[in-house]
Amino acid sequence: QKEVEQNSGPLSVPEGAIASLNCTYSDRGSQSFFWYRQYSGKSPELIMFIYSNGDKEDGRFTAQLNKASQYVSLLIRDSQPSDSATYLCAVNMKGFQKLVFGTGTRLLVSP
Amino acid sequence: EPEVTQTPSHQVTQMGQEVILRCVPISNHLYFYWYRQILGQKVEFLVSFYNNEISEKSEIFDDQFSVERPDGSNFTLKIRSTKLEDSAMYFCASREGTSGGYTDTQYFGPGTRLTVL
Numbered sequence: 001q002k003e004v005e006q007n008s009g010p011l012s013v014p015e016g017a018i019a020s021l022n023c024t025y026s027d028r029g030s031q032s033f034f035w036y037r038q039y040s041g042k043s044p045e046l047i048m049f050i051y052s053n054g055d056k057e058d059g060r061f062t063a064q065l066n067k068a069s070q071y072v073s074l075l076i077r078d079s080q081p082s083d084s085a086t087y088l089c090a091v092n093m094k095g096f097q098k099l100v101f102g103t104g105t106r107l108l109v110s111p
Numbered sequence: 112e113p114e115v116t117q118t119p120s121h122q123v124t125q126m127g128q129e130v131i132l133r134c135v136p137i138s139n140h141l142y143f144y145w146y147r148q149i150l151g152q153k154v155e156f157l158v159s160f161y162n163n164e165i166s167e168k169s170e171i172f173d174d175q176f177s178v179e180r181p182d183g184s185n186f187t188l189k190i191r192s193t194k195l196e197d198s199a200m201y202f203c204a205s206r207e208g209t210s211g212g213y214t215d216t217q218y219f220g221p222g223t224r225l226t227v228l
Contacts, residue, residue, distance in 0.1 A: 034216065034217075036219075042221070042222075043200075043202050043219040043221050043222045044154060044202070044219045045219070046216050046217075046218065046219075049216055088153075088154065090154075096167060097142060097144075097159040097166060097167050098144070098156040098159060098167055098169070099146075099154075099156065099217060100156070101153050101154040101155070103152070103153045104153065
């Protein structure tokens, strides 16, 4: 069973729409959850993290966490073509320092 | 804004040669990491380093790999005898380590692309 799973996409949305990116994880002891954005050939860039159940908003981005369902999501409102990138979900499991990454979801925002 | 830096940006080497990848973490950070990403695949953890010793390592991090913090600013990854399958992007990351851990984010450097011929 994969530790962190994401749909590889691509997820295509028109400019101005809401993009919804999903991630599931296998370890119930996971403590914190991170969303990174990665442009092709570049390094992961932190968007936001969440560790409590519920929603966390930062500008156009909202992270949602449901620990009972082992599910974390990222909503991007008013999507822009510059948001086109691969979005990586990363999980930090309790007792471990490492981040475990999913394969990422490629998002394409068309003008 | 402080950032993690890495050198070189691209390293080409022959199979069997030793390479050293260099990183300068953010200055007040205490925890350092190496990850790698093979082209088209996910980011994979290699090793974490704290207080001048390895705190965690993955199965990938075998005897061919080593890490070192030779001075107060640099953090290096050495691959002793490179293999074709070591070709990947190598990312250094650091985190502050003072906020209790689980909300403490890792900041990534720009990466070194290693090509083994």
